Amino acid sequence: xxxxxxxxxxxxxxxxxxxxxxxxxxxxxxxxxxxxxxxxxxxxxxxxxxxxxxxxxxxxxxxxxxxxxxxxxxxxxxxxxxxxxxxxxxxxxxxxxxxxxxxxxxxxxxxxxxxxxxxxxxxxxxxxxxxxxxxxxxxxxxxxxxxxxxxxxxxxxxxxxxxxxxxxxxxxxxxxxxxxxxxxxxxxxxxxxxxxxxxxxxxxxxxxxxxxxxxxxxxxxxxxxxxxxxxxxxxxxxxxxxxxxxxxxxxxxxxxxxxxxxxxxxxxxxxxxxxxxxxxxxxxxxxxxxxxxxxxxxxxxxxxxxxxxxxxxxxxxxxxxxxxxxxxxxxxxxxxxxxxxxxxxxxxxxxxxxxxxxxxxxxxxxxxxxxxxxxxxxxxxxxxxxxxxxxxxxxxxxxxxxxxxxxxxxxxxxxxxxxxxxxxxxxxxxxxxxxxxxxxxxxxxxxxxxxxxxxxxxxxxxxxxxxxxxxxxxxxxxxxxxxxxxxxxxxxxxxxxxxxxxxxxxxxxxxxxxxxxxxxxxxxxxxxxxxxxxxxxxxxxxxxxxxxxxxxxxxxxxx
Numbered sequence: 001x002x003x004x005x006x007x008x009x010x011x012x013x014x015x016x017x018x019x020x021x022x023x024x025x026x027x028x029x030x031x032x033x034x035x036x037x038x039x040x041x042x043x044x045x046x047x048x049x050x051x052x053x054x055x056x057x058x059x060x061x062x063x064x065x066x067x068x069x070x071x072x073x074x075x076x077x078x079x080x081x082x083x084x085x086x087x088x089x090x091x092x093x094x095x096x097x098x099x100x101x102x103x104x105x106x107x108x109x110x111x112x113x114x115x116x117x118x119x120x121x122x123x124x125x126x127x128x129x130x131x132x133x134x135x136x137x138x139x140x141x142x143x144x145x146x147x148x149x150x151x152x153x154x155x156x157x158x159x160x161x162x163x164x165x166x167x168x169x170x171x172x173x174x175x176x177x178x179x180x181x182x183x184x185x186x187x188x189x190x191x192x193x194x195x196x197x198x199x200x201x202x203x204x205x206x207x208x209x210x211x212x213x214x215x216x217x218x219x220x221x222x223x224x225x226x227x228x229x230x231x232x233x234x235x236x237x238x239x240x241x242x243x244x245x246x247x248x249x250x251x252x253x254x255x256x257x258x259x260x261x262x263x264x265x266x267x268x269x270x271x272x273x274x275x276x277x278x279x280x281x282x283x284x285x286x287x288x289x290x291x292x293x294x295x296x297x298x299x300x301x302x303x304x305x306x307x308x309x310x311x312x313x314x315x316x317x318x319x320x321x322x323x324x325x326x327x328x329x330x331x332x333x334x335x336x337x338x339x340x341x342x343x344x345x346x347x348x349x350x351x352x353x354x355x356x357x358x359x360x361x362x363x364x365x366x367x368x369x370x371x372x373x374x375x376x377x378x379x380x381x382x383x384x385x386x387x388x389x390x391x392x393x394x395x396x397x398x399x400x401x402x403x404x405x406x407x408x409x410x411x412x413x414x415x416x417x418x419x420x421x422x423x424x425x426x427x428x429x430x431x432x433x434x435x436x437x438x439x440x441x442x443x444x445x446x447x448x449x450x451x452x453x454x455x456x457x458x459x460x461x462x463x464x465x466x467x468x469x470x471x472x473x474x475x476x477x478x479x480x481x482x483x484x485x486x487x488x489x490x491x492x493x494x495x496x497x498x499x500x501x502x503x504x505x506x507x508x509x510x511x512x513x514x515x516x517x518x519x520x521x522x523x524x525x526x527x528x529x530x531x532x533x534x535x536x537x538x539x540x541x542x543x544x545x546x547x548x549x550x551x552x553x554x555x556x557x558x559x
Contacts (some may be wrong), residue, residue, distance in 0.1 A: 005030060005097050009090040009137075014278035017086040020049075020123040023116050026093060027054055027107060034100045038062035041384050043165025046119035046146035051165045056096055056112040058105075064173060067111045073299050075110060075291060076175035076264075078166075078255060079539055080117035080181070082129040087271050088181025089117060104289070107296035112153035113173050118162060121146030123182025124304065136277030137420075152180075153430045155258035156469060158395055158479040159409055171400040172260070176302050177267070177295050180257040181284055184270035186234055186356035189240075190336035192275045192285040195219065195247050196233035196268035198260045201223035201371045202323060206305045211265055213299075215294065222290040231333060233270055241337050246328060249323065252468055252476040256308075261465040263309045265302070267291070268271055296463075310461045319467040321474040322375035330366035377471050379463065380556035383456045384414065384449055392483055393454055399465055403456040410539045411448045413559075417472060417552035418443065419488065435480050438473045440552065447555060455557075470554050479552065487553060490548040494539055496532060503538045513541050523547055 007026065008018040012485060018026065031039040036058060042051040055062040057072075067074060067302040080089035099106040116121050123141040130142055145151050145160055154163040170178075182193055196364055200212035223230045233248050250257035250268070259266035260345070269287050271280035295302060339359040342351040385393060387405075396403065424433045458466060472479035507514045521528040527537075539545055 005033070005092050007090060007097070008347070009281065010094070012138075014276075014281065015138050017090055017140055020117060020120055020141075021124065023089065023123075024091075029117055030097065035060040036062075036100055036106075037096070042169055043203050044161045045120050045165065046149075046161050047124060048146075049120050049246065051118070051120075051162065051169070051492070052116055053169055054096070054112070056099065056106065056114070056116040058099075058108055058110075062111075064111070064113070068174075069283060071177075071299075071303070072109050072111050073176045073275060073295050073302060074173055075112055075177045075179065076170070076173050076294055076464055077112065077288065078118055078178070078180045079112045079115060079515045080141070081119055081255065082143045083117065083119050083123040083125075084134070084143055085181070085183035086137065086140050087183055087277075087280045087284045088179075088269075091181070091281045091288060094281075095285055095288055097427050107292065109299050110292055110296050112292075113169075113175065115166075115169070118166070119145050120152050120162075122151075122397070129156055129272065131183075131184070133276060134273040136482075140206075141330050142353070150430060151554060153253050155255055155482075156252045156476045156478075157430070157432065158398075159431055164398055167395075167398045171398075172257070174262070175259075175264050177265045177291055178256070179288065179291055180255040180266070182268055182270045183273050183280065184234065185234065185273055188233075188274055188338055188340075188357070188541070189234060189272065190338070190360055191231050191234075191547065192231055192279050192284075193223070193228055193287060194231050194233045194270045194272065196256065196270055197247055197286065198251065198256050198266045199247060199323075199371055200369070202249075202257075202320075203260050203265075204320075205309055207263060207265070207309045210301070210305050215265060215298075218298075219287070219290050222293065223287060224329055226290070229285055229334075229336060230287075231246065232369070233268070241335055241365055245333060245335070246325065247367070247369040247371070249371060252465075257476075260446065261468060262465075263306055263313070270409060282306060312462060313460050313463050316463065317379050318376050319379055319464065320373040320376045320469060321471050321477075322369040324374045325366065325368060326370035329370040330368045333367040334362055335365045337363075345535055354556065361463075362444065377467065377473075378559055379458050379467065380415070381556040382458060382468055383433045383466065384412065384557060385454045385554045386456060386553055387452045392478055392554075395478070396466075396469075399462065401456060401462045401466060404461045405453050406449055406451055406453050406455060408451050409448060411446055412555075413444060413446050414555035415442050416445050416447065416555055417441070417556055419550045419552055430484050434474075435482065435485075436475065438479065440472060463505070472552055472554075486552060487503075487548060487551060490546060490549045492544075492549075494535070494544070496535055499535055499539065503535055506538060506542055512518070513538065516541070525546075 027039050031037050038055045040053040042053050075549050125142040128139045154160050154469045158164050200208040220230045237246050253257050256266035256268050338357050339354040340355045345352040381414050420441050422435045423437040468474045469478050
């Protein structure tokens with residue numbers, strides 16, 4: 001094997017992972033040497049370098065549109081979203097090289113699309129000291145990107161250039177299967193590989209059923225045949241293994257949750273940080289083989305359930321926007337762990353958790369893998385968004401949402417939301433103070449929209465994306481991520497001394513409002529003692545109060 005296609009990982013016998021510039025140079029060399037590989041330069045990143053996309057096709061046709069015409073399945077592999085977790089970077093390099101050199105055969109009906117390293121800024125920020133608990137490699141990148149963002153929380157809010165470039169790539173590919181390679185933190189156990197799968201209830205319909213009953217079980221069997229026990233992503237929610245595993249809920253902020261909105265089977269392999277780097281890379285390599293093999297053999301069925309879902313979502317009338325875990329429904333899984341306990345800390349003297357690797361065990365534990373719909377919304381015929389909210393419009397366009405601009409000023413009857421209450425997180429999370437517990441009221445109004453405002457029909461494949469980003473109660477909506485926070489602050493107000501006389505006159509002209517004021521004074525002693533609050537009450541129940549305050553600026557056309 002020539003030095004050109006031997007990886008740094010192999011040259012150092014599994015001790016090192018390549019730098020960003022070595023990764024790019026390696027793939028460029030592969031592109032020059034093999035016609036089956038095409039290295040594309042895609043959109044920008046916060047690091048100042050472009051994202052690259054590798055296309056691999058056995059018949060040397062690396063055009064995605066052509067692949068679709070040939071009825072090929074597209075598997076999209078994302079590596080290095082957390083560059084301190086480089087297993088997928090090395091495993092993918094070797095897997096593609098082995099396909100090209102004949103060690104394995106890439107099926108005729110499969111096209112691989114690979115981002116060799118997604119978080120370039122984090123990859124450039126290299127150190128031997130990150131992820132102190134992880135067993136190798138000797139040096140690797142940082143979790144944060146060039147803005148210190150966790151890119152696996154950015155797929156809806158799009159604060160990074162990476163996320164916006166990724167969305168454009170994803171929409172171009174429309175992948176059948178998406179794989180985002182990671183390394184897991186958490187408890188100690190015997191498994192080398194765990195697997196986070198799109199939450200099947202949330203994926204829903206025939207795709208959710210197929211994922212839960214066919215796709216995922218097949219992966220477990222294939223990995224078992226390769227010598228790897230597989231288990232769902234280990235998350236005990238701070239409890240003991242005996243109380244069971246809880247399925248991870250991958251909201252749209254995460255890569256797999258984002259992919260689910262566009263009807264793609266999505267997986268997040270999570271190797272275990274305490275296993276050696278060669279063990280982890282080998283397991284990642286093996287699992288990617290399983291994805292390829294299963295997708296190839298089940299090509300027709302995967303295509304059929306995706307097409308059926310895309311058609312059904314166009315006519316679907318009700319969409320879930322919030323979920324809750326089913327704490328009663330579970331299935332048994334075989335868990336291979338180590339006995340744990342507490343002992344005095346050598347540092348503090350306080351009890352500390354420890355795992356005893358000399359005492360492995362195997363036991364059946366419950367796996368709580370069901371989620372039930374908590375909140376649903378009726379799909380509107382369309383949304384209308386005034387053109388001033390161009391940041392949101394740009395994000396929708398980048399996600400291939402179909403829309404048109406009004407050609408003239410138009411008065412339309414719409415359902416209008418008013419934000420009645422919400423909770424803003426007291427501490428920042430990924431550069432935002434997320435709005436949650438959102439309560440809205442709805443009113444039918446006739447509103448005049450301007451020429452150039454955006455009309456977005458909900459008769460399209462992007463319906464789920466639209467619902468989960470534009471309905472303000474959805475946990476990962478644009479409202480949740482502060483894109484509409486400007487409506488939460490009043491721009492107009494009053495000076496108390498000047499408004500007193502006008503308010504008194506208004507009460508005389510509107511005895512019904514005076515009755516409401518007196519009722520509130522009688523029921524609320526604090527309000528009765530607060531002169532400004534009473535003036536504000538009158539103001540907010542008068543025409544002087546600005547209509548745009550707390551008025552959600554995305555309007556629902558219902559017929």
